[in-house]
């Protein structure tokens with residue numbers, strides 16, 4: 374289970390973005406979190422991905438309360454979660470070739486030797502052709518860069534995926550293609566998904582269950 | 593429709609010259625019209641050439657770009673007009689630009705009033721502080737920007753109000769043609785709907801609108817006609833009702849794009865779009881097309897509403913018929 378229990382979070386302790394959020398994702402389950410822009414869902418997604426420390430409450434991963442966030446998150450917990458953001462350009466180091474971008478988590482966890490094979494496999498999974506792998510972010514389209522960011526998120530075979538508006542910048546075909554990649558991955562691994570967004574049609578089509586922001590957190 | 597076009601684009605091509613003598617055809621032989629009181633939505637995947645086409649119309653292409661063809665705005669050809677004319681008489685005055693990201697268009701340290709008044713001073717003959725103030729307030733009202741918020745700074749506005757502020761700026765010069773490049777990217781659905789409905793109001797007031805977007809729902813909501821671009825070419829130009837409703841798109845790519853929507857079959861078009869610098873001979877969609885035949889090795893001419901050797905038959909409402917069936 375990926376659980377948020379009574380989580381309060383924000384950027385100023387005196388004025389949290391949201392309070393007392395409760396949310397549970399079961400293994401293999403796809404949960405959509407639906408809310409308008411600015412409500413705090415990206416902040417919640419970052420907490421769930423262990424990238425932002427909550428002010429209060431806890432995140433519990435497979436029964437283990439998370440003790441540290443961001444760089445203090447224990448590696449064995451951090452690596453069980455893959456995350457994809459809305460804006461691939463803000464989430465990708467502009468100096469890295471796509472091949473190195475995808476390999477980042479492999480290198481960071483000492484899997485350098487097997488990286489080349491794994492990158493080739495991941496690129497194929499997300500539909501990136503070999504000629505694109507040698508390019509840097511400014512030489513590819515948003516859709517191609519987001520494919521690379523999704524490949525990076527899948528690199529360590531996470532048990533949980535957190536997608537924050539993953540397709541908000543993308544055209545219909547690329548959206549459907551990336552959702553299919555996520556769903557194929559989940560079907561083969563049993564990973565759970567938290568997908569955050571504002572598009573009701575997309576989330577209800579994609580997820581097993583969609584919850585409105587008001588049902589999860591208080592402002 | 594028998595509207596007299598305001599903007600008439602014929603065989604517009606844009607190519608970029610790259611170091612080493614390489615050449616990239618970013619827009620090829622685009623032809624379309626936009627009339628007053630009409631919205632044409634130009635749709636297609638990111639990177640297919642939509643924004644370059646818009647830049648060509650505004651005379652904002654980089655120095656290594658070369659254009660061919662015509663883009664008549666009244667009696668002026670936008671492709672051959674000199675920069676002085678474009679800067680002084682076209683941008684803002686005859687073409688109002690609704691920007692992609694209003695935040696990036698507004699200076700953080702200045703109020704919205706100061707932005708609009710400055711634009712009034714630059715674009716209109718209005719002189720004197722009181723008159724300028726009045727003109728700025730009128731432009732705000734036209735864009736439904738609340739006067740009570742005029743003295744706020746950009747960061748004090750919600751996304752929706754920032755978009756209206758940007759629209760107010762685009763309307764100051766009372767340009768007959770509005771050009772909006774991805775005006776709804778990153779907005780949530782409610783805000784997309786409101787932004788699009790406001791733009792539609794300006795169309796109904798008699799403006800012509802060329803709206804560039806990858807958001808099919810936004811296009812369906814606002815457009816009278818739809819132009820679909822693929823790999824730099826307009827491959828379909830259709831009435832919006834026929835395109836989004838019945839009989840639906842006729843070009844296989846347009847069909848695939850619509851079918852990818854989560855409210856339809858949610859199935860992606862297989863593969864990736866081709867590199868503009870390395871286009872296949874013939875139809876650029878062929879590697880991804882399930883209707884492709886040997887004939888598709890030759891470039892399909894644009895006929896009626898599509899550029900395709902085997903368009904989906906116009907009448908599929910009763911049964912799926914192939915051209916062979918109909919002839920038999």
Ligand SMILES: Nc1ncnc2c1ncn2[C@@H]1O[C@H](COP(=O)(O)OP(=O)(O)O)[C@@H](O)[C@H]1O
Pocket residue numbers: 384390408409410411412413414415416417
């Ligand atoms: N790094 C940050 N520093 C300060 N405030 C922030 C930061 N990131 C987001 N916020 C604020 O937190 C609130 C919620 O933002 P966010 O979680 O991004 O919402 P959503 O994803 O629903 O758009 C907004 O008011 C936003 O301005």
Ligand code: SF4
Pocket residue numbers: 843844845875876877878879881882883884885887888892899900901902903
């Ligand atoms: S011309 Fe041929 S390959 Fe191109 S879209 Fe039509 S059928 Fe498909």
Ligand SMILES: [Mg+2]
Pocket residue numbers: 410411414415459538
């Ligand atoms: Mg967000």
